[in-house]
Amino acid sequence: MTDAVVVGAGLSGLVCARRLAGAGVDVEVLEARDRVGGRTLNQAIGPGQVTELGGQWAGPQHTAVRRLAAEVGVETFPTHIAGRHLYHHAGRATRYRGDVPARMPLGLGDFRLAQARLERLARRIDLDDPAGAPWARRYDEMTVETWMRRHMRTRSGRSLMRLTIKAVLAVEPREISLLGWLFYIASGGGLDSLIRTDGGYQQDRFVGGSQEIALRMAADLGQRLRLATPVRRIEHGRDGVRVHADGAVVDARSVVVAIPPHLHPTIEFAPGLPAVRNQLATAMSAGMVTKFVAVYPEPFWREAGLSGHATSTEGPISMTFDNSPPDGSPGALVAFALADGARALEAMSPADRRGVVLDALVALYGDRASTPQQLHEQCWAREQWTRGCYVGYFGPGGWTSFGSALRRPVGRIVWAGAETATHGHGSMDGAVTAGERAAEEALAALRLEAGVRA
Numbered sequence: 001m002t003d004a005v006v007v008g009a010g011l012s013g014l015v016c017a018r019r020l021a022g023a024g025v026d027v028e029v030l031e032a033r034d035r036v037g038g039r040t041l042n043q044a045i046g047p048g049q050v051t052e053l054g055g056q057w058a059g060p061q062h063t064a065v066r067r068l069a070a071e072v073g074v075e076t077f078p079t080h081i082a083g084r085h086l087y088h089h090a091g092r093a094t095r096y097r098g099d100v101p102a103r104m105p106l107g108l109g110d111f112r113l114a115q116a117r118l119e120r121l122a123r124r125i126d127l128d129d130p131a132g133a134p135w136a137r138r139y140d141e142m143t144v145e146t147w148m149r150r151h152m153r154t155r156s157g158r159s160l161m162r163l164t165i166k167a168v169l170a171v172e173p174r175e176i177s178l179l180g181w182l183f184y185i186a187s188g189g190g191l192d193s194l195i196r197t198d199g200g201y202q203q204d205r206f207v208g209g210s211q212e213i214a215l216r217m218a219a220d221l222g223q224r225l226r227l228a229t230p231v232r233r234i235e236h237g238r239d240g241v242r243v244h245a246d247g248a249v250v251d252a253r254s255v256v257v258a259i260p261p262h263l264h265p266t267i268e269f270a271p272g273l274p275a276v277r278n279q280l281a282t283a284m285s286a287g288m289v290t291k292f293v294a295v296y297p298e299p300f301w302r303e304a305g306l307s308g309h310a311t312s313t314e315g316p317i318s319m320t321f322d323n324s325p326p327d328g329s330p331g332a333l334v335a336f337a338l339a340d341g342a343r344a345l346e347a348m349s350p351a352d353r354r355g356v357v358l359d360a361l362v363a364l365y366g367d368r369a370s371t372p373q374q375l376h377e378q379c380w381a382r383e384q385w386t387r388g389c390y391v392g393y394f395g396p397g398g399w400t401s402f403g404s405a406l407r408r409p410v411g412r413i414v415w416a417g418a419e420t421a422t423h424g425h426g427s428m429d430g431a432v433t434a435g436e437r438a439a440e441e442a443l444a445a446l447r448l449e450a451g452v453r454a
């Protein structure tokens with residue numbers, strides 16, 4: 001019998017296993033895919049050059065993932081952001097500086113007032129228990145769309161707020177409660193730090209691609225990690241757990257489940273999980289993102305004084321960034337289709353989808369954008385072992401009904417994953433801190449048990 005099994009070799013599961021192994025615990029990691037990294041994924045774009053198709057940026061607030069990267073020898077480099085950004089709205093692309101386009105002063109004023117209100121409310125959120133306060137529950141009943149209609153006066157202000165929530169959570173404002181939005185804002189260190197283009201969430205990237213962090217942890221784990229081994233059934237009881245996966249059965253004292261909650265129903269638990277835990281898994285949904293990376297001989301937009309960052313209220317592409325490697329060669333633009341935008345693209349043929357994305361890039365960056373050397377596409381909702389991104393979130397009422405069960409262990413089952421994070425919820429940083437927290441919980445239980453046995 002081994003001490004612990006970790007289900008899922010994303011950042012969270014790998015960090016958890018690394019901490020457990022470091023504490024002298026026998027641990028085995030079972031991963032469904034034939035690769036590690038989960039929602040982080042490198043894409044080669046040239047000899048020795050990569051870009052990312054999943055999570056990639058780290059802001060100054062993301063101290064845990066930075067610490068981990070340093071530990072495994074992965075460096076950061078600043079995201080290329082110098083120059084003017086583009087805002088595409090009402091058929092027109094305009095240039096701007098700063099974090100929010102100022103084309104419509106009334107809309108911008110409206111947005112800033114709403115932002116100030118959200119920041120003020122978010123400061124009252126208890127990250128450990130967002131729905132705990134009686135006043136918080138009222139906010140869980142209302143969608144962000146409803147709140148915007150009540151508190152924002154201009155269409156352009158609302159459209160900026162809609163774009164903001166889509167950019168940071170990949171959901172439409174009708175899909176999430178105000179409390180869910182406030183929790184996410186508080187967890188991310190404030191709305192300002194989530195949206196500012198200078199020194200915010202997108203401040204830095206990882207040299208060699210973000211997946212390199214997971215790849216290095218996997219190398220350190222060696223034989224303790226098994227790929228292409230999806231877990232199908234977890235038996236758990238007084239004496240231990242038995243984890244059934246394709247091609248493996250592992251007996252252990254505890255199991256850490258490090259997959260997103262909306263995938264929990266794909267595993268059979270015996271005995272079944274508590275009622276509220278079952279309901280939590282189906283109440284938590286995930287956003288929807290398709291990420292495109294267009295690769296060009298050079299980052300030609302830079303010569304034109306453009307940063308490569310754009311936001312758009314029109315069409316399926318809501319946001320772009322310069323995603324070139326550190327030396328700017330080759331040039332890469334990443335384009336995001338988010339929520340309704342990503343869903344709209346799924347109704348098209350691959351060729352039509354490609355055409356629509358290139359048209360969007362041409363509308364922003366001109367004709368040179370029409371002929372990339374490579375165009376990569378990753379729809380995370382299509383992926384069997386992810387099914388939605390960036391992260392799981394609760395719809396209206398979800399935090400109130402299920403929030404308190406989110407991290408509560410069930411006997412010998414401990415929960416990890418970015419969805420269980422308090423700080424940096426849904427980010428790589430959150431995945432790391434959640435993995436560390438889960439390792440502490442599993443360790444405490446193992447020590448208690450060893451003490452009882454001794």
Ligand SMILES: Cc1cc2nc3c(=O)[nH]c(=O)nc-3n(C[C@H](O)[C@H](O)[C@H](O)COP(=O)(O)OP(=O)(O)OC[C@H]3O[C@@H](n4cnc5c(N)ncnc54)[C@H](O)[C@@H]3O)c2cc1C
Binds near residue numbers: 032058291417
């Ligand atoms: C397009 C995109 C952009 C993002 N941008 C950023 C960003 O810029 N910055 C940032 O910080 N975060 C970003 N994120 C979020 C970040 O990538 C995730 O929060 C983080 O990687 C999640 O890690 P995790 O270990 O919790 O989950 P995952 O990475 O999802 O890991 C779960 C693992 O479990 C495996 N698995 C699933 N089911 C089973 C099973 N039954 N048995 C065995 N294994 C199983 C999966 O294959 C996967 O490897 C982004 C995400 C996406 C998709």
Ligand SMILES: [Mg+2]
Binds near residue numbers: 417
């Ligand atoms: Mg994981």
